[in-house]
Amino acid sequence: MLSPSKPQVSSGSFIKDWKPIAIIGVLIWSLTTLLQIEPESVVADWQKLAAMSPDELKMEVNKRVEATPGYDKMNEYEKEDLYKRTMDNAQMANNMQIIEKFNGRVLFTTLKLGLDLRGGSQLLLQALPSKLVPEITPQVMNGVETVINNRINSLGVSETIVQRSGKDRLIVEMPGIKDPQQAKDRIGTTALLEFKEMVYDESGAPIIGPNGGPVWKETGLTGAHFKHAQGSPMVSGGLWRVSFEFKPDGAKKFGEMTSRLVGKQIGIFLDGEPTDRGADGRPVSLMEYRGVNVREPILGGTGEITGNFSRDQAIDLAVKLNAGALPVPVKILEERTVGATLGQDSIEKSLIAGGVGIAAVMVFMVLIYGLPGVIANIALILYTITTLAIFKAVPVTLTLAGIAGFILSVGMAVDANILIFERTKEELNNGKGLWMAIENGFGRAFSSIFDSNVNSMIACGVLMLFGTSIVKGFAVTLAIGVAVSMFTAITATRSMLHLIPKSLGMFGHKYDKKGIEIKKPQIFKEEAKKEAL
């Protein structure tokens, strides 16, 4: 580490120094990481792939992979790799920021944008303990995660993420989802399908419970015994049904149950409510529900649920049955949905605001400091490119709060330059030579840059540990920004200040051809006064 109290004064040329090499290295890495150039036709093709539904995409990618020359000679690993690469390209178009088009080529970058900028839905789900599962253990959460994953995949939305958060919570992210309501309907229900039998008294009449409807008894047979379920249209009336096939043990149980209950009623319940739908599309009330009559034992292991379903209801139920029931009920604790329009509006405005803000700061720096201000601006450009490249490489998901953090870190990066310049100016005013003034100015500024940035890092660290996801996004961009600003201040600003030819001078101090400072007139006057005394 550099010692702030003892500025290094090297007599050797700065070219031998590591800093310019580091700057060029970082710049090359940043540009190659950040920017990509592809022919327009290739990009258009990716965009076409990205617009497809996941199923279409899979088929199309498979077709292309198989059509690749030399496909027959590839081993499994190479095939998979090729498939993944093609898939990645298609996904990339979903998240692509085109910078410039020229000569039939497209210059673009692929920063990862958050849901608030891209549009999409984020749900925070909480698993609730139930009578059967009184405690949410990691195993239970694994079950919940799997089922939620299955259900979301069935929605046909690409790039969905299901993430554990804490002991009993899941974060579900669905970028670009068109119908969040459908997603919530599908995710939020437990989808526990139960077969129950009606309870009869000795005379064979159904017992009427306190709610005015028949009393139902559990049979232990649930949707978990299904191998497969499928929605299909009924022959007439435009209604749909859900046909199902039991797994072997379920088929056995179902056979035994139906043999025992011939002539009696069994009920099918989804999450405690009858599967039968009334005219309003809602489940019929428990009071009215009578279930279905078992006419003969069903031994084939297949059956169907006919409950006045509409097409959507039947397909939805089939999907849920196939995805499996949730081991415990879940509750949607938090929902954040941003429409694509608002996201587009936010990103455009943030980009304009960021651009205008940075440009205004650059003008300010040149007005205040002149030539060194230009150097600060070059350092600022290097800073911006490097920070964005790190965002892309990590990758950091950029949210609105993240962009705010980045813009704030720009302020801190500029601060480092201002500190160095002010100190250098003071050193020059104290009569130091140009080289010494820069080195001393830098050395003295460094301790405050270092201490203040360490403090910012402490704040960022705490935010990352304890913050919510929005706050975390902000802290990550700020922390990366602060770290990079230290680097650019140490390397770029310092080295480039030395590059300013002595003949141009700095901070109002001018030098003649021999490198001797030309004193300002008022200083002459003061000195003349002193001499006269």
Add this chain to the structure above:
Amino acid sequence: MKVKIDLVKYRWIWLGVSGVILVPGLIAMIICMTKFSSPLKPGIDFTGGSILQYQFEKPAPLDTVREVLAESGFEGSQVQQAYISGNEVIVMRTKAIDDEIQKRKLDEDLKSKLGEFKVLSVDKVSATVGPELLSSGLLALVITFLMMVGYISYRFQFDYAVCAIFALVHDVVALCGIFAILGLVIGTEVDSLFISAVLTVIGFSVHDTIVVFDRVRENVKYVGSKAVDENGNEYKKNFGHIANDSVNQTLARSIYTSLTVVITLSALYFLGGVTTRDFVLAMLLGIISGTYSSIFNASCLLVMWREWKGTMNQKPKPKAA
């Protein structure tokens, strides 16, 4: 910078200016406490609730929207008009919609009464999340404070750390006070982004104060050295003079730096998205306050502390980075 500030002589003026800003804010926070039982008007992130922003194709009368909401079981919901990119947007604030079927029915009713609409955003937070957010935010705050005191005590001295913390408490109170006033006057609510704004302001405030203290630390070796005032009288420099010199030496930097941050934040405020406007405003206010407190309050307090302790000649231990 030709301006010279006499920090020590006019200390009560500098502290008084802070008082003028802090006292109304504190009063507003007390009023908020009685009104919302929280020092700031809490948004749905803390209380639980839903905010729906819909853009209707045809102009939607607010009263009709209210009626539809009441019919769907959301009586007492707030309905407002807002403009996003020049388009009229209906903002509905309701209690947390826990029942998805109810929400679906509301959407259908709105569609049948008012025509097609585009969903701009839906935010729903259940009441259980709010207290957790607040407690984790406060925990983050306390830990940040402690770590900063630790770091500044290590790099500087304990009294520097305490004064830096005072300056930042000043900024946090100023910021919260102004938002409490805004909450009472125009109904500005604070959300989870506000917590990150407060934490940023803390970071920036200490950042600023450290730059000034760094100069004090550097100059403190001149305590006891001889100097000549403008009337030609010789005097021995005490800690107050040193603090004065240090603040004046860093004045240009303090002002330039805040100006650059104020420039970028203003650009974000006036040109950026609606969603982050309050967040940016909070940072803007906090940073202006942070600059003021680092120039006028932190060193002032440090001088008063040292005078009170009578240990003005005590030098900070030398530190190596």
